[in-house]
Amino acid sequence: MDNKIKKELQKIEIPQALHDRTKLGVNKAKTEQQKRRFENATQLNDKKWISVASVFGILVAIMISASFFTTDGKLQGANFAITAYALSDDGQEFHTTITSEKATIELATEDRIGLLSISGSGANLMFTDVRLNITGEQIDAITYTLSEGMFIEDVTFTSKEYVDKEWLRSEKINFITSEPGSGVYQGIKEVGNTYTVNYTEQEKHNYTLAIPHDGNEVIGDDVIIKVHVNYTDGSSEQQHIVVTQESNAISLKLK
Amino acid sequence: MKLFQQYEEDIYRMAYVYVKNEDDALDIVQEVAYQSFKNINTLKSPAYFKTWLMKITMNCATNVIRKNQKVIHLKPQYEEFIGMENEDISLSISLRTLIEELDEDEKSIVLLKFYQEYTFKEISEILEIPLGTAKSILYRALNKLRKQCQEVDICGQ
Numbered sequence: 301m302d303n304k305i306k307k308e309l310q311k312i313e314i315p316q317a318l319h320d321r322t323k324l325g326v327n328k329a330k331t332e333q334q335k336r337r338f339e340n341a342t343q344l345n346d347k348k349w350i351s352v353a354s355v356f357g358i359l360v361a362i363m364i365s366a367s368f369f370t371t372d373g374k375l376q377g378a379n380f381a382i383t384a385y386a387l388s389d390d391g392q393e394f395h396t397t398i399t400s401e402k403a404t405i406e407l408a409t410e411d412r413i414g415l416l417s418i419s420g421s422g423a424n425l426m427f428t429d430v431r432l433n434i435t436g437e438q439i440d441a442i443t444y445t446l447s448e449g450m451f452i453e454d455v456t457f458t459s460k461e462y463v464d465k466e467w468l469r470s471e472k473i474n475f476i477t478s479e480p481g482s483g484v485y486q487g488i489k490e491v492g493n494t495y496t497v498n499y500t501e502q503e504k505h506n507y508t509l510a511i512p513h514d515g516n517e518v519i520g521d522d523v524i525i526k527v528h529v530n531y532t533d534g535s536s537e538q539q540h541i542v543v544t545q546e547s548n549a550i551s552l553k554l555k
Numbered sequence: 556m557k558l559f560q561q562y563e564e565d566i567y568r569m570a571y572v573y574v575k576n577e578d579d580a581l582d583i584v585q586e587v588a589y590q591s592f593k594n595i596n597t598l599k600s601p602a603y604f605k606t607w608l609m610k611i612t613m614n615c616a617t618n619v620i621r622k623n624q625k626v627i628h629l630k631p632q633y634e635e636f637i638g639m640e641n642e643d644i645s646l647s648i649s650l651r652t653l654i655e656e657l658d659e660d661e662k663s664i665v666l667l668k669f670y671q672e673y674t675f676k677e678i679s680e681i682l683e684i685p686l687g688t689a690k691s692i693l694y695r696a697l698n699k700l701r702k703q704c705q706e707v708d709i710c711g712q
Binding site: 311321323483 | 563577587650665670672
């Protein structure tokens with residue numbers, strides 16, 4: 301009877317959407333988790349990395365002028381649109397299309413508690429939860445390149461992986477936190493200053509911006525994000541986003 | 556994520572037994588993924604991760620059932636099983652029996668005992684019920700399944 305029950309249950313067909321639904325759930329939790337962690341953290345670590353806890357509102361809404369768009373909503377001058385995603389103060393995700401009009405996103409600067417650096421390329425990065433997404437037709441792949449700073453990813457791993465320092469180094473995972481006794485660890489993975497993603501797999505890459513900062517809210521130089529799009533017919537286009545640091549915010553606009 | 560993915564198929568199948576349809580079962584998988592990552596800090600030990608996931612799965616499934624009880628289905632779910640010509644008859648009857656004939660508490664114990672292969676002690680801890688209660692519910696469930704099997708004369712012992 302017992303073997304039969306197990307066999308029968310294993311014959312329940314697994315839908316293709318299963319994996320994607322798992323990801324949706326995990327991503328939702330991650331987004332909220334990131335927000336909570338930023339809010340709760342209180343102490344800056346000795347390397348003086350600064351985390352930007354949450355994006356809690358667009359200060360200056362983009363004035364989307366009709367002149368920037370064709371009648372079907374595409375950006376003039378390029379065949380793809382860039383959307384920035386961030387979190388509102390209550391943890392809800394909001395998004396805005398980047399145009400040549402400045403969009404300012406207010407940031408709450410908080411620090412992380414109990415951080416441990418395994419490796420790391422240096423100090424003075426400001427973590428934001430701003431990520432980018434491209435929409436357009438016949439797009440094959442997108443390459444993002446930051447002039448300064450890096451893209452990062454929040455990752456979760458087990459205690460078994462945690463003790464494998466070689467793995468942590470090879471994965472470039474830093475600033476590890478863990479709730480005592482949970483056996484589950486969270487860290488920040490350095491993706492680098494450039495990465496390429498297939499158009500259809502953008503949702504799988506929750507890479508956010510970490511930009512240079514001197515630790516004292518002093519405004520640094522503008523950061524340029526080059527967005528290079530390859531189309532399926534072999535052609536390509538690119539647009540540049542200017543990221544400007546303000547006292548407690550960053551603004552994004554097309555160059 | 557990788558840790559969770561090891562169990563996502565188990566979670567889906569368990570959910571399916573409760574809710575009897577793919578859409579709700581997928582909703583449950585998504586909700587379990589969300590709840591487990593959100594509350595990962597409440598997990599006392601990594602050794603209990605699977606058990607913890609199963610418990611969340613059953614809670615989510617029960618919530619969906621309660622919610623759905625307020626909804627009138629235009630088409631009975633069991634028609635899915637009757638209408639499939641090429642389906643293995645033993646699979647059809649056994650799954651249908653499990654899904655349609657057992658109560659929620661019986662499903663929980665059958666799934667934990669035979670699908671996840673937990674001991675009675677573990678089951679009683681997961682479901683927070685006395686050991687004796689777990690045994691008696693399983694006994695009742697197995698009697699139902701055996702009765703159905705005997706009626707169609709297909710179940711080997």
